[in-house]
Amino acid sequence: MSDECESGGCLCGTIKYEFDKSNLISSHHCHCLDCQKSTGSGKATILMLPTQAIVMKGELKFHTTPTASGRNMSRGFCGECGSPVLSFINEMPEVKFVKAGSLDDSSWLKIDSNFYSSSAHPWSPIDEDILSFTHNPEPVQEN
Numbered sequence: 001m002s003d004e005c006e007s008g009g010c011l012c013g014t015i016k017y018e019f020d021k022s023n024l025i026s027s028h029h030c031h032c033l034d035c036q037k038s039t040g041s042g043k044a045t046i047l048m049l050p051t052q053a054i055v056m057k058g059e060l061k062f063h064t065t066p067t068a069s070g071r072n073m074s075r076g077f078c079g080e081c082g083s084p085v086l087s088f089i090n091e092m093p094e095v096k097f098v099k100a101g102s103l104d105d106s107s108w109l110k111i112d113s114n115f116y117s118s119s120a121h122p123w124s125p126i127d128e129d130i131l132s133f134t135h136n137p138e139p140v141q142e143n
């Protein structure tokens with residue numbers, strides 16, 4: 001891959017991935033309650049990428065939950081260490097949402113917008129400097 005190649009993975013190293021960052025579609029903070037539960041923090045920060053742009057090494061486990069709009073969100077994590085790594089909507093397998101905290105180097109990343117500002121907490125406030133959506137903008141999906 002080129003020098004645009006970014007890498008990441010889980011805490012224990014069982015799961016690794018690479019992608020060329022020229023493929024990045026957009027990036028978001030999601031403050032929805034499911035993201036809070038699944039990350040154990042105030043929000044999930046996600047990078048939307050074409051599925052075909054991501055090269056995976058290792059087998060993720062997935063947990064699937066229905067979304068507010070009636071689709072099914074599958075969140076992938078390492079079966080060894082439990083780190084959340086990426087997620088996707090079953091009905092939209094052509095894009096995936098990589099967790100920003102799993103990147104080896106995230107210093108280059110700029111976040112485009114906030115999702116679900118309506119469920120953000122004072123202890124993990126939304127970024128006021130970027131676009132904000134109270135829920136989920138269409139046609140962009142929950143992560």
Ligand SMILES: [Zn+2]
Binds near residue numbers: 078083
């Ligand atoms: Zn792991």
Ligand SMILES: [Zn+2]
Binds near residue numbers: 031032034036044142
């Ligand atoms: Zn969310």
